[in-house]
Amino acid sequence: MFIGSIEITGAAALAPMAGVADAAFRRICRDHGAAFTVSEMISAKALTYGDLKSQELSVLSDRERPAAIQLFGDDPDTLAQAARLVMAQKPDWLDINMGCPAPKIAGNHCGSALMRDPDLCYRIVKATCEAVDVPVTVKIRKGYAKDQVNAVEVAQACESGGAAAITVHGRTRDQMYAPPVDWDIIRDVKRAVSVPIIGNGDVTSPQSAAALYEHTGCDLIMIGRGALGAPWLFSQVEAYLKHGTLLPTPPLAKRMEILCRQVALAASLKGERCALLQARKHASWYMRELRGAAIFRGEAGTISTMEDLRALCWRVIKANEDE
Numbered sequence: 001m002f003i004g005s006i007e008i009t010g011a012a013a014l015a016p017m018a019g020v021a022d023a024a025f026r027r028i029c030r031d032h033g034a035a036f037t038v039s040e041m042i043s044a045k046a047l048t049y050g051d052l053k054s055q056e057l058s059v060l061s062d063r064e065r066p067a068a069i070q071l072f073g074d075d076p077d078t079l080a081q082a083a084r085l086v087m088a089q090k091p092d093w094l095d096i097n098m099g100c101p102a103p104k105i106a107g108n109h110c111g112s113a114l115m116r117d118p119d120l121c122y123r124i125v126k127a128t129c130e131a132v133d134v135p136v137t138v139k140i141r142k143g144y145a146k147d148q149v150n151a152v153e154v155a156q157a158c159e160s161g162g163a164a165a166i167t168v169h170g171r172t173r174d175q176m177y178a179p180p181v182d183w184d185i186i187r188d189v190k191r192a193v194s195v196p197i198i199g200n201g202d203v204t205s206p207q208s209a210a211a212l213y214e215h216t217g218c219d220l221i222m223i224g225r226g227a228l229g230a231p232w233l234f235s236q237v238e239a240y241l242k243h244g245t246l247l248p249t250p251p252l253a254k255r256m257e258i259l260c261r262q263v264a265l266a267a268s269l270k271g272e273r274c275a276l277l278q279a280r281k282h283a284s285w286y287m288r289e290l291r292g293a294a295i296f297r298g299e300a301g302t303i304s305t306m307e308d309l310r311a312l313c314w315r316v317i318k319a320n321e322d323e
């Protein structure tokens, strides 16, 4: 499948996840076969004000490409201006967030709130496309609420505005991330537009990846939470879809090594203090379902240096030696 003229290889992309899918995690996922990555969502308005934190979020490393920068906002001109600013990072394309359900985003008319106004979605995509010479994609939900399901209409509006691909998360805003996910809506959008559709929601295994492709006919799938603490899921999905092979999960020592590599990379990018604070949740994801996981989760909540992390990994390996 192509996004504009960019060929996407690989069977599943990494979903954007604010506060979680930072540059280090994205690179680790690319190393394990993610088809592409997307930055954490970045405020278009903040970028136009020169906000440093937002600029930092837009930094892409070559090792994570193909990679998109995701912007959120509600004003076409501001999005266009922000789009021009982030071109300095040479993103392979830009993605516009039309799905975030968080009150501080949707409550400010951004993210999923845009879906209440398909014409505004059209104008945002059009203005952004006109501002830059890379493709522009959008990420939408099923709709704003269960009585406002309009993903098909919004997708058509975005396609008319020039969107090069559309990701559909099969939940409404009022569902947040709660079950059930509706894959039928992804299939409906796929049938209604001609640009590539990326299906998203609740893929956690090679089998559920295959099921999402089959159910919807989508061109690619995107995985978010299923990859947390399990970046190797991308190569497992690819092997299953291409060859019907179920690759085993890497051995525990290898998993702990991948965790340490991810956190060391994060430390080199944002400093040890900040990286280790954020590593606490990543460590507990990598350690879930292990013997002593509850205790180790508690310990992960106190790590503050790379040395703490390595010592914790060592204890985890020792406690699960027969794994």
Ligand SMILES: Cc1cc2nc3c(=O)[nH]c(=O)nc-3n(C[C@H](O)[C@H](O)[C@H](O)COP(=O)(O)O)c2cc1C
Residues within 6 Å of the ligand: 015, 016, 017, 018, 019, 020, 039, 040, 041, 070, 097, 098, 099, 100, 139, 169, 177, 200, 201, 202, 203, 222, 223, 224, 225, 226
């Ligand atoms: C912690 C977290 C942060 C997220 N941040 C973003 C974001 O910045 N932009 C976005 O479009 N979606 C964001 N999402 C939604 C995911 O990209 C994805 O659509 C959702 O998690 C459903 O996919 P999954 O079931 O594979 O996790 C976020 C989800 C989570 C759990």
